Amino acid sequence: xxxxxxxxxxxxxxxxxxxxxxxxxxxxxxxxxxxxxxxxxxxxxxxxxxxxxxxxxxxxxxxxxxxxxxxxxxxxxxxxxxxxxxxxxxxxxxxxxxxxxxxxxxxxxxxxxxxxxxxxxxxxxxxxxxxxxxxxxxxxxxxxxxxxxxxxxxxxxxxxxxxxxxxxxxxxxxxxxxxxxxxxxxxxxxxxxxxxxxxxxxxxxxxxxxxxxxxxxxxxxxxxxxxxxxxxxxxxxxxxxxxxxxxxxxxxxxxxxxxxxxxxxxxxxxxxxxxxxxxxxxxxxxxxxxxxxxxxxxxxxxxxxxxxxxxxxxxxxxxxxxxxxxxxxxxxxxxxxxxxxxxxxxxxxxxxxxxxxxxxxxxxxxxxxxxxxxxxxxxxxxxxxxxxxxxxxxxxxxxxxxxxxxxxxxxxxxxxxxxxxxxxxxxxxxxxxxxxxxxxxxxxxxxxxxxxxxxxxxxxxxxxxxxxxxxxxxxxxxxxxxxxxxxxxxxxxxxxxxxxx
RNA sequence: GGCUCGGUAGCUCAGCGGUAGAGCGGGGGACUCAUAAGCCCUAGGUCGCAGGUUCAAAUCCUGCCCGAGUCACCA
Numbered sequence: 001x002x003x004x005x006x007x008x009x010x011x012x013x014x015x016x017x018x019x020x021x022x023x024x025x026x027x028x029x030x031x032x033x034x035x036x037x038x039x040x041x042x043x044x045x046x047x048x049x050x051x052x053x054x055x056x057x058x059x060x061x062x063x064x065x066x067x068x069x070x071x072x073x074x075x076x077x078x079x080x081x082x083x084x085x086x087x088x089x090x091x092x093x094x095x096x097x098x099x100x101x102x103x104x105x106x107x108x109x110x111x112x113x114x115x116x117x118x119x120x121x122x123x124x125x126x127x128x129x130x131x132x133x134x135x136x137x138x139x140x141x142x143x144x145x146x147x148x149x150x151x152x153x154x155x156x157x158x159x160x161x162x163x164x165x166x167x168x169x170x171x172x173x174x175x176x177x178x179x180x181x182x183x184x185x186x187x188x189x190x191x192x193x194x195x196x197x198x199x200x201x202x203x204x205x206x207x208x209x210x211x212x213x214x215x216x217x218x219x220x221x222x223x224x225x226x227x228x229x230x231x232x233x234x235x236x237x238x239x240x241x242x243x244x245x246x247x248x249x250x251x252x253x254x255x256x257x258x259x260x261x262x263x264x265x266x267x268x269x270x271x272x273x274x275x276x277x278x279x280x281x282x283x284x285x286x287x288x289x290x291x292x293x294x295x296x297x298x299x300x301x302x303x304x305x306x307x308x309x310x311x312x313x314x315x316x317x318x319x320x321x322x323x324x325x326x327x328x329x330x331x332x333x334x335x336x337x338x339x340x341x342x343x344x345x346x347x348x349x350x351x352x353x354x355x356x357x358x359x360x361x362x363x364x365x366x367x368x369x370x371x372x373x374x375x376x377x378x379x380x381x382x383x384x385x386x387x388x389x390x391x392x393x394x395x396x397x398x399x400x401x402x403x404x405x406x407x408x409x410x411x412x413x414x415x416x417x418x419x420x421x422x423x424x425x426x427x428x429x430x431x432x433x434x435x436x437x438x439x440x441x442x443x444x445x446x447x448x449x450x451x452x453x454x455x456x457x458x459x460x461x462x463x464x465x466x467x468x469x470x471x472x473x474x475x476x477x478x479x480x481x482x483x484x485x486x487x488x489x490x491x492x493x494x495x496x497x498x499x500x501x
Numbered sequence: 502g503g504c505u506c507g508g509u510a511g512c513u514c515a516g517c518g519g520u521a522g523a524g525c526g527g528g529g530g531a532c533u534c535a536u537a538a539g540c541c542c543u544a545g546g547u548c549g550c551a552g553g554u555u556c557a558a559a560u561c562c563u564g565c566c567c568g569a570g571u572c573a574c575c576a
Contacts, residue, residue, distance in 0.1 A: 053576070163573095189571065189572095192504060193572080193573075196572085198573075221574075223574080257571090286570085324514085328514095330513085336525095342536090344524095351539065354534090355536090356534085359534045363534090411539050412539085412540065498538080
């Protein structure tokens, strides 16, 4: 039992183009979960890249390189994006890796044996130019709605997954597990889809070759290939002990546009393989730019690396998680990021650290006084628990709001008690108690904020002079009075320098 | 077109049957340790529109308007 690890995944990112800030969003949320989970025990954060399919092949062709060369280049870009945003992944899987492909083939063989897949006809209108299938209803005057060229009727023998067979079981699972799909909005939509009925799913392609080759010809449908990463990466059929430690996943984080694949197809495939479904799937909202969908045609795609350079990775992480409820859409704007940065991070948090350490330096030579005021310990005794509860519910905004109550209370305490006056009046005991409270509160903030803004949280502790204690279990670390008196603080540069217009 | 979700103070949102709330921005005040930061006070908004149920409706029901998403092999 204690062997179990908290397993969280991001989608594997489709690399037909360069990453944008929306990709970073999912990874950041997953990273917060993983970082928190690691304070409680084992955790495993998986991310990676989805490298097959027509669009990747096309992108490679346009760039004049082989698909493999293209994916090698793009995967490296994605990995550096993770580093830039401090995504502490435990593994990064690429679907072109042998460890993944060989297991995909094994899945295919097993499904053949179990009778969950069969050969059928895959038919539809096909636009050769766009290499896309269209439904009859989507055609415009019998032509491709995209390029207006003629379409042709294509009919191929392909492998089908008997998805429809699992409809009743899916419905039952939804009924008995109301938290299987979150938020509620996504759950409702997927339930409605299920109630509308399911068709079997074509899981092979013969009209392209950039994919996992299947015995007998053709390649695996890229979506099935992609979904399987969640089990190939943790050793399914190759390392059963490892696999059992992680599976079923605690949560798959996804963007809401890919909910159907994760909440309907994926559990059915797992059941066909005799495996349990993931514990939950969370479909977060879309990030828009000034209210508009991120898209190349709108020209509003901006480079997430440049964004991190300008604002700092921690500021971007904070903004994304603080600004909106995790399930809902929200709009990015540089101005709002700047406001959050200056108001929350600079004025409230950074300045709190600064003014506290400056006064400690001035009045007590930067040494943590021996008097521990107890009132904050009583008031905020359950703050760790409350924050943790919010994180586990993926209510990141709520978690940060909880944490900021402590930030505000500490700032308020300074103004109410006026340490400069206590110093003038020689009220040594009161001054010590307040200064200790500030330092101890800041030590707490380091722990509480570490999942969200890891580098700055570490810097808070560094300026406080507390040792490398981030990552400790909160139940142990967040005991009021744990901060050692007599410790020398260091101070330092402003944590979040104010950004001007 | 079907379905889902939303439309509450300038902005972002909470409230979801009992005489309108928070944060930010804006305005005012007292201080000075601090990143001209922090603290205190201050927001008089037809709660999208029109009906209905109820002693009582942002809060339930109906219709409409507006926005977003989704509709099956489209990364």
